[in-house]
Amino acid sequence: MKYIIASLFLVFLSACKSETKEPINTVSIKEDVTFLASDALEGRQTGSDGEQKAAKYIAERFQNIGLQEKGTKGYLQTFSFRPKTDPHQKVNYTVKDGDSTITGTNVIGFIDNKAENTIIIGAHYDHLGLGAEGSLHRGEKAIHNGADDNASGVAVLLNLAEKLKAKNINNNYLFMAFSGEEMGLLGSNYFVKNPTIDTKKVNYMINMDMVGRLKADSTLAVYGVGTSPILKQTVTSNNSKFKIVAKESGVGPSDHTSFYNADIPVLHLFTGQHEDYHKPSDDTEKLNYEGMKTISNYIFEIITDLDNNGKLPFRETKNESDEVPKFEVGLGVTPDYLYDGLGMRIDGTRSNTPATNAGIQKGDIVMKMGTHDITDMMSYMKALASFKKGDSTKVIVKRDEELVEADVTF
Template identity: 40%
Template sequence: MKQYLLLLPLGLTLGVNAQKKADRKVLASLQAHVAYLADDKLEGRRTGTAGEKLAYTYISEQMKAAGLTAKGEEGYLQTFVVREGVTAAPSAFLKINDKALKIGSEALVLPFSANKNAKGEVILHVNEPSNIWLVDAADWDEYDNPHADMFPVYQKKTQEAAKQGATAVIFYNGKEKGTTVEKWMSEKTNAGSIPAIWLDAATSKTFNDDDVDGYQIDLSAGLIPSKRTGTNVAGFIDNNATETIVFGAHYDHLGYGEDHNSLSTTNNEIHNGADDNASGTAALLELAKMLKASKLKKYNYLFLAFSGEELGLYGSKYYTEHSTIDLTNANYMINMDMVGRLSDTKGLEIGGVGTSPSWGAILKSAVPSNLKVSYDSSGVGPSDHTSFYLKNIPVLFFFTGSHSDYHKPSDDADKVNYEGQYTIIRTIYNIVDKTSNEPKLAFTKTKDKQTKSTRFSVSLGIMPDYTYDKGGVKVDGVSPGKVAEKAGISVGDIVVQLGKFEIRDMDSYMEALGSFKAGDKTNVKVKRGNEVKSYDIAF
């Protein structure tokens, strides 16, 4: 673990020895929070699970111990619905040649499936009446429109198969992700007359054109009603002020990767999410203690630990629409997401600096001169500050960058830089101190990033360095077996062109990716040192 200069707490006149003792206490608390939240017993803190409950119970208990007032809808807690629809019944199964597939990951029962069983010997590309049909979705014309809604397409093709005598239908080689199919489970629809099952990309490879012997298939495709909820945690420091400063961090993570948002090449492993985002949650709790003990009383302070972030900012969006304070009196919001990997090379990224004309001067005086920082103006990004920005509230987003453990089981507590984490907390405290002498911050709209709304059917297979801002997209990680690795692209390369598109930054990179579809061939150029290398690739 690298060492970093610790900032001495402001406004205190304690001696050096006492000061070091206070620092050690904070560091010990940060380690304890992350160790608990990233422990295997929480099973990855997936939204709606027993692990999430252990996490929100711990967070609420810590808020209470710190002297924060409950500010949820039920004490410290605020429950929201993530999805209400149907899910596969516990009795659902699919066996191909006696190999049982995992329902919910490798195989998904579609929401219009009939609650029936089916069994048969099936030959690929031979769809017989009174038998199970295997339907290859790869060449469907509907995929030519990247904005097409494929849910009704699958439903229609299931109905057509049923009319022609199919006893069940199994779709393979579909181009949508499992996360998209999961969202279909919330669609209001009626059960069809035959079972319908969707297979993920890896499982679709089971069906090989070279296999002429056929497949023994046995399945049951029952569905049951389901309701998945998440829980936010809210604590409050009431200084009897008119206005409130909001601090946030999401505490949910990926569980075992059941929501298809893992980047791991292995299955069924716990994703502990120490950096993402036990680190931000720990920082939130320690910042609450510091402000509770401080003399900074001009504003009230609201501390929010969100769930559902990994599924699409569900928790923060729900809170801003069902706020337990008057958000018109919110001065600004600071979000901490992945603040556990501060390093000399990457430093700290602070986003949202364009959301108020005051941020420039405040940050110049509050951020330590020895801390390497890059800034981004946009109020929109892939984390919970976006929900507050969209309510016309100035925001800041603290982030220490992506890394090779992102969304993988290897994001563990022993890799967190606690000294760097503490430096970030002190920096945020400095910002609060500086704004204590300022009136309510004015809000300004920024040029929003479009990466959240862009649909992609392909991936280059790199992990970008989001803190890199010197032109192009710097490769921070290369996914095994993906396009980039096969081409020879390496960590540290800078992508400067993709096909006919010049790559200037993340926005231009995302726009370029959105123009390609699976099967397309093109060329990618990367800068490696002073040399530009060119690679032919196929998505």
């Protein structure tokens, strides 16, 4: 790993010294992920030395590709904040240096095509360090490399930056690697409040968060298709490779939400959660690199299709999260958010939870909980809301073609 990292830095040094006018694009998606998800960066927690190394790497990649600086200091836009002690309080960015103050760094590059409007392409590059809040790891501290979350999104962003040089020139392009996403979309939120371009001239925003685990059935979730009238048709008509699961809402747990809240149309791409989510096991060898290339090509085709459409109108969407019922118990499983069949398919399980204690397995499809029929994710959450800690119920799951009954205690 150390030799790979050293060789990548040599690529940058030679590129910076080159007198060639054209940028030298020699770094692959896999090489970008390998560096960003290496142990040397210690999980890229916001404000850490590892995150600063990642920021430097991305800035040098931007320079090598030939992007203009569009931060407040070169490619960088820093912001300081004090972590929230109450999950409902707003983050205060206007804090003085001192105890408990953290400084995050957005990395921002620009392709200026002298166009009227600008497309923003973003991905967060921070992660959970040695196991910050949000980690699902139980045990001793360990590096959370975040290969899928979200070195994958940054690598695809860099690949798109190379593709879009001197292509589809009816828009400018702003490429942003966000900090502070894991702590509450802080970097994207800060940029929207402190933009380095005129946000009224932003055409639309594309966000990539966890795009590294494309499955064998090629299911790809695309959120935000309802945020402009043309987006759903565009997403569908340019697809020949994926089983698309399209979601209307522009609100979700990633950085596109910050831009949607500023009345900017958004698209967010996601290949699904998995058992390694927010764990040290989210590592490079588990990624589907060919799938990531295909996703990059797909996004490029969407941008190409929209190149002559002018500025897209914004449309407000229904916030699907407003309908989510509150529940105090769970099975202890990771749902398959890309499953669109009948029931709720389980994409992963955790040990010593109600599900595993009852013999429920990964791949099972929950069809019934007590008296509640489970038809989709929403009905599953509504069913959970009817139970309290200590309650017991029968759960029926579909395993292959067989219905299996399990006794679950929450």
